[in-house]
Amino acid sequence: MSNENYTIPQHVAIIMDGNGRWAKKRMMPRTYGHVQGSKTVEQVCEAAWKMGIKYLTVYAFSTENWKRPEQEVNTLMDLLRDYMKDCIQKSSKNNMRVRVIGDITRLDEDLQLSIRELERVSAKNTGLNFQVALNYGGRDEILRAAKRLAKDCAEGKISAKELDAMQENDFEHYLDTKEIPSPELLIRTSGELRLSNYMLWQLAYAEFYFTDVLWPDFDKKELKKAIDYYNKRDRRFGGI
Ligand code: IPE
Ligand code: IPE
Ligand code: MG
Numbered sequence: 001m002s003n004e005n006y007t008i009p010q011h012v013a014i015i016m017d018g019n020g021r022w023a024k025k026r027m028m029p030r031t032y033g034h035v036q037g038s039k040t041v042e043q044v045c046e047a048a049w050k051m052g053i054k055y056l057t058v059y060a061f062s063t064e065n066w067k068r069p070e071q072e073v074n075t076l077m078d079l080l081r082d083y084m085k086d087c088i089q090k091s092s093k094n095n096m097r098v099r100v101i102g103d104i105t106r107l108d109e110d111l112q113l114s115i116r117e118l119e120r121v122s123a124k125n126t127g128l129n130f131q132v133a134l135n136y137g138g139r140d141e142i143l144r145a146a147k148r149l150a151k152d153c154a155e156g157k158i159s160a161k162e163l164d165a166m167q168e169n170d171f172e173h174y175l176d177t178k179e180i181p182s183p184e185l186l187i188r189t190s191g192e193l194r195l196s197n198y199m200l201w202q203l204a205y206a207e208f209y210f211t212d213v214l215w216p217d218f219d220k221k222e223l224k225k226a227i228d229y230y231n232k233r234d235r236r237f238g239g240i
Contacts, residue, residue, distance in 0.1 A: 060076075138198055
């Protein structure tokens with residue numbers, strides 16, 4: 001591949017999957033896989049920024065993940081808690097702007113506060129834009145957006161005429177990802193070939209890269225492979 005045509009996607013979305021299987025392979029509890037997986041996140045953020053990726057969005061907890069055993073959900077929430085706190089401390093050093101997408105109102109109060117605090121302290125950072133999808137579901141996001149729009153209509157903030165003239169990019173202002181460009185590349189680890197309710201609106205024209213590598217084993221080299229794959233795609237957007 002010639003260097004001059006090599007492009008780095010502006011926004012990469014990742015479904016970090018396979019933590020449980022990674023741990024099982026080592027005769028360890030699934031939660032151990034989540035601990036390792038959270039360490040991978042930090043390395044991948046750094047690698048992504050060094051490669052020139054400006055936006056990275058990771059799926060950390062889906063609206064369906066509440067179905068898991070209580071103890072596993074608690075471990076995941078504790079890890080997220082630790083992550084938010086740690087990231088608040090490191091925010092000026094790593095220069096990352098962190099945002100959470102998803103319905104955080106179902107999370108514990110203290111976790112919600114940490115999220116708001118992290119979003120606030122990192123808001124002016126100029127490095128990687130890092131989005132964490134937490135209690136996130138693509139359908140839920142679209143439904144919440146539709147409800148907000150309906151509320152604006154009911155309150156008279158949007159007239160019937162304006163509603164009629166509304167374009168896709170106007171609707172996007174109601175999504176959790178407002179101000180964030182759509183991902184050009186989706187990566188899913190662990191060999192599953194499905195979206196599991198991730199960024200349904202935003203991934204409409206993304207390239208999909210699936211790898212059998214389990215999330216705790218994902219690294220800079222694997223990220224580079226995904227970008228190489230992306231560069232081999234012919235993106236037509238409905239044209240010829
Ligand atoms: C991904 O790993 C992490 C979350 C969904 C929170 P999994 O926990 O889904 O791991 P597998 O898919 O069971 O191996
Ligand atoms: C998707 O992984 C959600 C996250 C990575 C947070 P799951 O492991 O929950 O998805 P399914 O159950 O295999 O579809
Ligand atoms: Mg899984």
